[in-house]
Amino acid sequence: MERDARRPSGGGTPLSRHDDSRKCNLVPRHAFWCVQLTKGSTMDQGWFSKPVTVSVGLTGTIRHISNAQQAVELLTGQWRDAGSLQHGAALRACRRAMSGDVTTEAAREAFVGAAREAHVLVE
Structure with missing residues (x-):
């Protein structure tokens, strides 16, 4: 997983790049970029x-x-x-x-x- 130093609008967690071939459990921003949620630090709404x-x-x-x-x-x-x-x-x-x-x-x-x-x- 590549890391990008850019931040999502309004600050927050750094963006991470992943390929579409695997399931992403991250909050989608668009096809390739997601805001990474670190397990334990942020709970998902489920x-x-x-x-x-x-x-x-x-x-x-x-x-x-x-x-x-x-x-x-x-x-x-x-x-x-x-x-x-x-x-x-x-x-x-x-x-x-x-x-x-x-x-x-x-x-x-x-x-x-x-x-x-x-x-x-x-x-």
Whole structure:
């Protein structure tokens, strides 16, 4: 991987060049350049392949949860079944997806299970 001393607009982490033949887990800037995220120093949001629609709060506000970070925020807020096994599993899976230890799809499925158990999943 080549290093380039240039910085992305607004400062930040140096840009790194990589070839397109391998999967890039970096934030894309365009075809060849990415802002490098150093594991451990910056957590990924863990984007889901498809948003999970839930109904939350007393008024049943519809929210579209698109990533693990949003799921963690919801799970640690006012969650109906906080403390249940499904809730705990979803919270762990989403946090681990943000750090890259599990796939975002595994985190999404765990979140869907917790939402279904709490009767907030909109299907």
